[in-house]
Amino acid sequence: MDFNLTEAQKALQKKAREFAIREVLPVARKYDESEEFPIPVLKRAWEEGLLNLGIPEKYGGPGYGILDSCIIVEEISSACPGMATSIFDNNLGSEPIVIGGNEEQKQRILGELINEFKLIAFATSEPTMGSDVAGMKCKAEKDGDEYILNGAKFWVTNGGFADYVTVFATVDPEKKHKGIAAFIVDTKTDGVKLGKHIPKLGQRASNTVAVALKNVRIPKENVLAKPGRGFVLAMQTFAHTRPAIGAFATGCARSAMEYAIDYANKREAFGRPIGNYQVIQEKIANMFKDIEAARLLTHRAAWEADQGIDNNMSSAVAKAFASDVAMNVTTEAIQIYGGYGYLRTRPVEKLFRDAKLYQIYEGTSEIQRIVISRFAMKRYEHAMPNVFKQDR
Numbered sequence: 001m002d003f004n005l006t007e008a009q010k011a012l013q014k015k016a017r018e019f020a021i022r023e024v025l026p027v028a029r030k031y032d033e034s035e036e037f038p039i040p041v042l043k044r045a046w047e048e049g050l051l052n053l054g055i056p057e058k059y060g061g062p063g064y065g066i067l068d069s070c071i072i073v074e075e076i077s078s079a080c081p082g083m084a085t086s087i088f089d090n091n092l093g094s095e096p097i098v099i100g101g102n103e104e105q106k107q108r109i110l111g112e113l114i115n116e117f118k119l120i121a122f123a124t125s126e127p128t129m130g131s132d133v134a135g136m137k138c139k140a141e142k143d144g145d146e147y148i149l150n151g152a153k154f155w156v157t158n159g160g161f162a163d164y165v166t167v168f169a170t171v172d173p174e175k176k177h178k179g180i181a182a183f184i185v186d187t188k189t190d191g192v193k194l195g196k197h198i199p200k201l202g203q204r205a206s207n208t209v210a211v212a213l214k215n216v217r218i219p220k221e222n223v224l225a226k227p228g229r230g231f232v233l234a235m236q237t238f239a240h241t242r243p244a245i246g247a248f249a250t251g252c253a254r255s256a257m258e259y260a261i262d263y264a265n266k267r268e269a270f271g272r273p274i275g276n277y278q279v280i281q282e283k284i285a286n287m288f289k290d291i292e293a294a295r296l297l298t299h300r301a302a303w304e305a306d307q308g309i310d311n312n313m314s315s316a317v318a319k320a321f322a323s324d325v326a327m328n329v330t331t332e333a334i335q336i337y338g339g340y341g342y343l344r345t346r347p348v349e350k351l352f353r354d355a356k357l358y359q360i361y362e363g364t365s366e367i368q369r370i371v372i373s374r375f376a377m378k379r380y381e382h383a384m385p386n387v388f389k390q391d392r
């Protein structure tokens, strides 16, 4: 076992950190205030090879592993969680093609994302469902070799500016997961309507919209997964992208802790820096240990995915744990700042608002706990004999 990053991973971390400090951090507050979509930053990320992290080298991409991607996104999220979400969204949108696309689709779409600055979004959620993916209602009707899509998708990150959306839709809502198929939707297709930006509590630099689909004809070559296969593809995608949410949360928490340390060393109360008080030191110690644990769990979930090991459980653990850490650490960082922490002008206020999203998107914290408890109660192998079968 080796917990060290490889030399290549250290170089990636350095590159991503420099990008985050140079391109993201200086404009983080500006985009949070204006809620504009940070196209120039995304373009810079594309130019530097940081936009389509998971596209294999065979299709012109950098071919980073999931652990590599986690190392990169922790750095970008440290500067601005909202921009990190926007930058990583091309991974979420393209991952179903990387996993389930045919050779022609991979050459065409993945190649295009590498050669041109294009955005691809991901859409399972709808106005009436998010957690219950099998309960989607957006309709896919077969017409010869083609499909016709009708319905609405909601919460589509980057959707307002996307060139493509990987859309999950059902041939029959009664069939639940067995009816779900997946499609590559070119947003220029007749009948696709991209909604207006939906204002949010945090992560305001990420664009969130509804996408309406009215008689949208999907040619045969853009059918990504046949009915029944779409649900599995969505779950496989989440297993690959959830570690990155753990890394986002770790980065967000890390910055909140760093701001809190700087403040604790400087701010004086009762004639001494507040960092001299044990109650503040304890808060910093808790932040530090929780961030370390969040990163380790995240890296393990990512490593498992890279090894081809089923990481459904480890990615649920990492995502749930790291999301809670981000929420707790940002809350405590505000506490350390006292009244100033509550001001819009202080960075910890923004990180606190940004952190909340981690407990919601890509499977809420409750859904992760369902995954974990199912494993713990049904599949986990006990080390000790069953308490009811032990001789007394």
Ligand SMILES: Cc1cc2nc3c(=O)[nH]c(=O)nc-3n(C[C@H](O)[C@H](O)[C@H](O)COP(=O)(O)OP(=O)(O)OC[C@H]3O[C@@H](n4cnc5c(N)ncnc54)[C@H](O)[C@@H]3O)c2cc1C
Pocket: 121, 122, 123, 124, 125, 128, 129, 130, 131, 132, 154, 155, 156, 157, 158, 200, 208, 357, 360, 361, 362, 363, 364, 365, 366, 367, 370
């Ligand atoms: C900013 C933002 C960006 C997003 N981006 C995308 C995107 O790009 N693509 C996309 O497809 N989706 C996206 N989503 C949607 C996101 O994945 C969903 O919001 C999330 O899965 C929760 O679904 P919901 O909002 O419908 O809540 P619901 O599923 O209605 O859940 C409401 C509450 O009930 C709880 N709950 C639900 N079922 C159970 C259960 N069985 N047991 C216990 N508790 C339960 C939930 O945990 C939650 O607390 C985004 C959401 C946000 C807020």
